[in-house]
Amino acid sequence: MSSEKSILFSQRQGHTPLRETIQRESMDKELRTALWNYIYGNFCNRMKWFGNLDWLPKKIWTEYYKETIDTVPELMLMMARIKKDFFESENWYEVYDICEFIIQSVWQYDVEVLRNSCDDLPHKINSILEQENSAYRLVARRFIEMIGKTEIEAVEEAAAGDSEAACEHIKTAISLLSDRQNPDYRNSIKESISAVESLIRPISGKSAISFDRGLQEIKKKIEIHSALSEGFKKIYAYTSDESGVRHGLSDESNLTNTDAMFMLVTCSAFVNYLKGKCVENGIEIN
Numbered sequence: 001m002s003s004e005k006s007i008l009f010s011q012r013q014g015h016t017p018l019r020e021t022i023q024r025e026s027m028d029k030e031l032r033t034a035l036w037n038y039i040y041g042n043f044c045n046r047m048k049w050f051g052n053l054d055w056l057p058k059k060i061w062t063e064y065y066k067e068t069i070d071t072v073p074e075l076m077l078m079m080a081r082i083k084k085d086f087f088e089s090e091n092w093y094e095v096y097d098i099c100e101f102i103i104q105s106v107w108q109y110d111v112e113v114l115r116n117s118c119d120d121l122p123h124k125i126n127s128i129l130e131q132e133n134s135a136y137r138l139v140a141r142r143f144i145e146m147i148g149k150t151e152i153e154a155v156e157e158a159a160a161g162d163s164e165a166a167c168e169h170i171k172t173a174i175s176l177l178s179d180r181q182n183p184d185y186r187n188s189i190k191e192s193i194s195a196v197e198s199l200i201r202p203i204s205g206k207s208a209i210s211f212d213r214g215l216q217e218i219k220k221k222i223e224i225h226s227a228l229s230e231g232f233k234k235i236y237a238y239t240s241d242e243s244g245v246r247h248g249l250s251d252e253s254n255l256t257n258t259d260a261m262f263m264l265v266t267c268s269a270f271v272n273y274l275k276g277k278c279v280e281n282g283i284e285i286n
Contacts, residue, residue, distance in 0.1 A: 022178075023132065023133055024135035026092050031128070031129075035086070036086045044079050060082070122138050122139075130257045133178055151265045155174070155268040158267075158271040169195035169198055170195045173191035174264065188263070188264065189239055189263045192266075193235065196274075197211055199274055218274070
């Protein structure tokens with residue numbers, strides 16, 4: 001039997017809402033498991049073998065759980081308590097709390113046996129967060145939000161709008177970005193800019209017009225600041241590898257979740273902007 005994780009139809013087609021795809025105020029079992037495996041393997045498991053680390057369970061017990069020092073449990077009971085919080089707590093943020101507390105505690109003390117083995121901790125933790133589509137990243141040993149409610153709402157508005165072609169491109173971009181088994185950041189970026197392109201043509205009234213010319217035609221109908229339109233021309237040129245662009249999308253070998261998410265949010269916002277301008281000016285999008 002194949003061990004490959006099944007991707008549901010709604011996820012493949014991009015119909016699952018972004019707020020369910022991006023784990024901002026939630027944490028599913030897969031993310032909890034991945035974080036637990038890393039924390040346990042790199043911190044908790046090592047405490048079994050190095051006797052000089054007994055201060056860490058005491059610190060967790062007295063400073064994090066706020067329990068009395070005379071009741072510090074044995075190591076395995078401590079691990080069981082932490083694991084219970086990881087997987088049974090209804091408060092998703094408590095998992096980030098305990099992870100952050102352990103990480104900061106290790107760096108607070110000169111614990112060579114732990115620190116030397118965890119030099120790549122930020123990279124490893126952030127790889128987990130990225131793979132599991134968390135809205136947070138570990139920066140300077142603290143979890144910070146990288147995509148917020150406003151950005152998610154902008155994408156969802158673009159994906160649920162009345163412009164069918166633009167909506168489908170946004171949904172496909174979400175699907176390609178959120179596939180945990182094989183995320184396709186390059187094509188997600190292309191789908192995001194295609195959403196803008198698919199809207200420019202009907203607004204301009206010309207079905208076979210270039211992105212640049214389309215924006216010029218639109219500016220005859222609605223007021224768009226020249227810096228904004230020029231910025232999107234350059235973004236389109238980058239994604240479509242038009243001549244004259246020094247570094248096109250095809251030259252990028254290390255595209256990441258951050259690149260694709262930036263394009264998804266930015267293009268969604270521009271789609272919403274153009275539709276809003278059309279409403280303001282009484283322009284129907286055919």
